[in-house]
Amino acid sequence: MGTDLWVDRERAIWKVLPLRPQPQPFESITSYIIRLAEANGLQSINELGTLAGGMIFSDLKNPDYPAAAYPGLAQITGYPEERWFDMTFFHLLQHFGYAMNRYSLHRFFQGSLASSLRYCPLCLAAHAPAYYSLLWRFLVLPGCIEHGVRFLDQCGHCGSPLPLLKCLPQLTKCLTCQGDLRTCESPRLDDDDVERTDRRTNDLKMLLTPRPRPLEKEEAKLIGKRYQLLRQQRGLWIPEVAHLLGRDTSVVRDIDYVRRFRQASLHDYIRYADILGYSQCEIFDEPSLQDLVAPFSEEQLLDQVETAIHQLKVRGKPILPGSVGDLVGMTGSRLKQYPRVKKLLNRYEAQRKQEIVQFDIKQEEELFKQVEHILKQLEACEEPIVLQHVCDLVGLSYSWIVKKYPRIRALFHEWQKSRSGGGLSPRLNEEAKVQQVQAAINVLVSHGEAVTLRRIRQIVRLTQKQLRSSPRVKALLAHYTKKWQREAS
Numbered sequence: 188m189g190t191d192l193w194v195d196r197e198r199a200i201w202k203v204l205p206l207r208p209q210p211q212p213f214e215s216i217t218s219y220i221i222r223l224a225e226a227n228g229l230q231s232i233n234e235l236g237t238l239a240g241g242m243i244f245s246d247l248k249n250p251d252y253p254a255a256a257y258p259g260l261a262q263i264t265g266y267p268e269e270r271w272f273d274m275t276f277f278h279l280l281q282h283f284g285y286a287m288n289r290y291s292l293h294r295f296f297q298g299s300l301a302s303s304l305r306y307c308p309l310c311l312a313a314h315a316p317a318y319y320s321l322l323w324r325f326l327v328l329p330g331c332i333e334h335g336v337r338f339l340d341q342c343g344h345c346g347s348p349l350p351l352l353k354c355l356p357q358l359t360k361c362l363t364c365q366g367d368l369r370t371c372e373s374p375r376l377d378d379d380d381v382e383r384t385d386r387r388t389n390d391l392k393m394l395l396t397p398r399p400r401p402l403e404k405e406e407a408k409l410i411g412k413r414y415q416l417l418r419q420q421r422g423l424w425i426p427e428v429a430h431l432l433g434r435d436t437s438v439v440r441d442i443d444y445v446r447r448f449r450q451a452s453l454h455d456y457i458r459y460a461d462i463l464g465y466s467q468c469e470i471f472d473e474p475s476l477q478d479l480v481a482p483f484s485e486e487q488l489l490d491q492v493e494t495a496i497h498q499l500k501v502r503g504k505p506i507l508p509g510s511v512g513d514l515v516g517m518t519g520s521r522l523k524q525y526p527r528v529k530k531l532l533n534r535y536e537a538q539r540k541q542e543i544v545q546f547d548i549k550q551e552e553e554l555f556k557q558v559e560h561i562l563k564q565l566e567a568c569e570e571p572i573v574l575q576h577v578c579d580l581v582g583l584s585y586s587w588i589v590k591k592y593p594r595i596r597a598l599f600h601e602w603q604k605s606r607s608g609g610g611l612s613p614r615l616n617e618e619a620k621v622q623q624v625q626a627a628i629n630v631l632v633s634h635g636e637a638v639t640l641r642r643i644r645q646i647v648r649l650t651q652k653q654l655r656s657s658p659r660v661k662a663l664l665a666h667y668t669k670k671w672q673r674e675a676s
């Protein structure tokens with residue numbers, strides 16, 4: 188065992204490359220691999236891979252993603268594995284509490300990364316040694332703030348796209364035309380883009396740098412809390428943010444509360460911060476995050492709930508525990524576990540119920556007067572009164588009125604009773620019956636309602652027997668009865 192270890196170490200010493208250039212700030216691992224091979228006069232980067240214990244770099248599907256380990260590369264360079272992580276998106280992922288799980292990484296980076304080389308020719312020309320920056324891969328960054336130019340995403344000489352990791356270790360040459368990438372011309376950044384480029388550069392540099400304090404298990408939750416708080420301060424609802432992002436509300440909820448199966452991408456995080464008017468540097472502001480570490484005191488929560496209530500009032504929305512919870516980032520029932528918050532919410536709920544009752548009473552009162560007036564008018568004109576018709580005149584359906592307004596229902600009953608002479612249905616002559624039934628059918632048809640016996644009876648207030656005993660009414664209804672039978676069969 189001891190001997191094996193010694194042999195391993197012996198071999199390791201022999202494997203160390205003679206030239207080991209220093210990695211540059213924010214240099215990508217792909218860039219460093221090319222430089223390492225180039226510096227040591229290797230013909231291809233796969234040759235370097237063989238030396239590193241059989242890594243096949245040209246097969247690398249996701250360049251610059253953090254891999255599980257870099258023992259081979261650590262061995263041939265003598266640089267510890269941690270330094271290799273610095274050349275990947277490792278720290279950025281850590282900021283968002285992401286594990287190095289490939290599936291979720293794809294989702295997280297969706298739409299954020301360039302799949303071929305984007306570069307600043309002036310950086311390649313000015314920096315010695317020349318290297319590729321991790322920053323260049325982020326599509327959200329329009330160009331280079333140092334030189335004030337837009338990034339190029341192809342060879343400036345022949346227009347060919349440039350692979351991130353080329354087999355031949357030539358960092359500054361186009362493999363297609365052999366042109367020198369350092370002499371390519373790139374357009375200047377627009378004035379509008381300069382500020383954005385500056386902010387994005389600072390944000391990405393911060394995200395690609397290790398966190399200043401030891402990592403927290405619940406890192407993403409803390410960031411989520413920060414987003415929540417800033418969203419509340421802006422007076423924005425989750426659905427409003429989702430609408431502005433053009434994404435599902437579940438994505439915003441994922442950022443705010445951190446779901447088990449995460450859905451939000453880096454792009455979502457950045458755009459959400461844009462909507463709030465904050466840079467990533469401001470979101471990840473260390474003292475602000477520290478303030479969030481301690482659980483909410485009831486006092487703080489009460490403040491937040493009061494703010495949420497104010498926001499709901501401004502929008503003219505009902506103050507319900509659920510909608511308050513949506514703004515505060517808790518479920519309504521969870522909110523009610525805090526006694527003082529519960530008391531406040533209950534007060535609003537009681538107030539709301541009271542308002543509804545009062546509103547209904549007021550509405551019924553007005554409606555009652557209207558209906559009474561119409562009935563009197565119709566009676567004065569000695570017109571045949573069809574209750575459905577009265578309902579039409581007030582703009583509500585008969586069934587709705589009867590269900591919703593007991594006083595009006597009583598008025599109808601009273602009225603029907605007085606007209607039908609002591610509760611019995613009126614004895615009508617054949618002609619009157621036909622006329623009433625025809626009127627009822629007209630009302631139903633004009634409403635697009637189904638002509639059924641039940642509805643006709645409700646309107647004309649005749650018994651089934653009275654309806655059936657009249658041959659002319661039967662004939663009138665036969666047309667519809669046949670239709671029912673057809674539809675039923």
Ligand SMILES: [Zn+2]
Nearest residue numbers: 307310331334
């Ligand atoms: Zn540059």
Ligand SMILES: [Zn+2]
Nearest residue numbers: 342345361364
């Ligand atoms: Zn070219």
